[in-house]
Amino acid sequence: MLFRSISNQKGKMTSTLILVIISNAVFYSIIKLGQNNSKLFMQFDFQKYLSIEMVTYYITTIVLISRIARLVGNIIFGKIYLKIKDKMSVILTLALAMAFFLLILGHFLNVGFICKVIIMSLGFFLILAIRDSFQVYIEDVALAITNGDEQQKVMINIEVYRKVFTLILSAMFTLILMKYELIVIEFILLGLSIIEIFINKKLYDKLSKI
Numbered sequence: 396m397l398f399r400s401i402s403n404q405k406g407k408m409t410s411t412l413i414l415v416i417i418s419n420a421v422f423y424s425i426i427k428l429g430q431n432n433s434k435l436f437m438q439f440d441f442q443k444y445l446s447i448e449m450v451t452y453y454i455t456t457i458v459l460i461s462r463i464a465r466l467v468g469n470i471i472f473g474k475i476y477l478k479i480k481d482k483m484s485v486i487l488t489l490a491l492a493m494a495f496f497l498l499i500l501g502h503f504l505n506v507g508f509i510c511k512v513i514i515m516s517l518g519f520f521l522i523l524a525i526r527d528s529f530q531v532y533i534e535d536v537a538l539a540i541t542n543g544d545e546q547q548k549v550m551i552n553i554e555v556y557r558k559v560f561t562l563i564l565s566a567m568f569t570l571i572l573m574k575y576e577l578i579v580i581e582f583i584l585l586g587l588s589i590i591e592i593f594i595n596k597k598l599y600d601k602l603s604k605i
Contacts, residue, residue: 411540412549414598418484419533419553420560421591425491426526427561428568429584433498433522434458436577437515440501444508457516461523468524476532481602484536484595487529492588494521499581536602 434454441450476483497518501511534550541549568580 411598411601412537414594414601415533415537415540416553416556418591418594418598419530419537420556421587421594422488422491422529422533423557424561424564425584425587425591426522426529428564428580429491429495430519430522430526432568432577432580432584433495433519436498436502436581437519439577440511440515453512457512457519460516461520464520465523465526469527471524472528472531476528481599483532484529485592485599487525487532488588488592488595490521490525492585492592494518494525495581495585495588497521499578499585502578502581536598 434457437457438450438454441453445453472483479486495518498515501513501515501518504511504514534553537549537553538546568583571579571583
């Protein structure tokens with residue numbers, strides 16, 4: 396299991412640690428940029444139906460509720476983490492992909508404005524609900540598979556790669572938005588979320604063998 400000693404499995408630990416760093420960098424970047432871009436995405440989408448004042452009211456309300464969703468997500472995570480430790484990353488990445496699927500689905504649905512708001516809002520809430528949980532989980536894993544002398548260095552590497560990948564992805568998105576609409580960014584984020592599922596499935600497989 397996750398917290399079993401791996402002092403005699405340095406090769407496995409190294410490959411697992413690389414996956415941990417990559418997974419964290421990708422996930423954090425998706426969450427960070429997904430949160431910012433999805434808020435704008437909803438705003439521009441709602442402007443087709445409402446005045447600027449009403450759009451501001453809706454977005455403000457959604458952001459307020461999302462903060463509650465973030466708190467609720469942390470509480471739920473705390474309750475189920477000890478029961479499904481090794482599977483947590485897969486579950487969180489599935490939720491991440493579902494978030495962008497809901498945002499895209501809400502954009503294309505024409506069944507009524509309120510339905511659009513509810514579906515897109517649920518996607519946005521999911522992004523916030525899992526934001527802190529994955530960070531806690533990935534740091535927990537990183538500390539569990541390294542010894543005391545390496546832990547500080549590993550945590551620094553996680554932070555550095557997270558910021559570097561976010562910067563690169565942010566620059567790419569800026570260039571894309573010069574030519575394409577925000578819906579393209581949402582599809583890219585959905586694609587990255589699906590890739591992240593496979594990364595975390597591989598991570599789960601490695602952790603289950605330790």
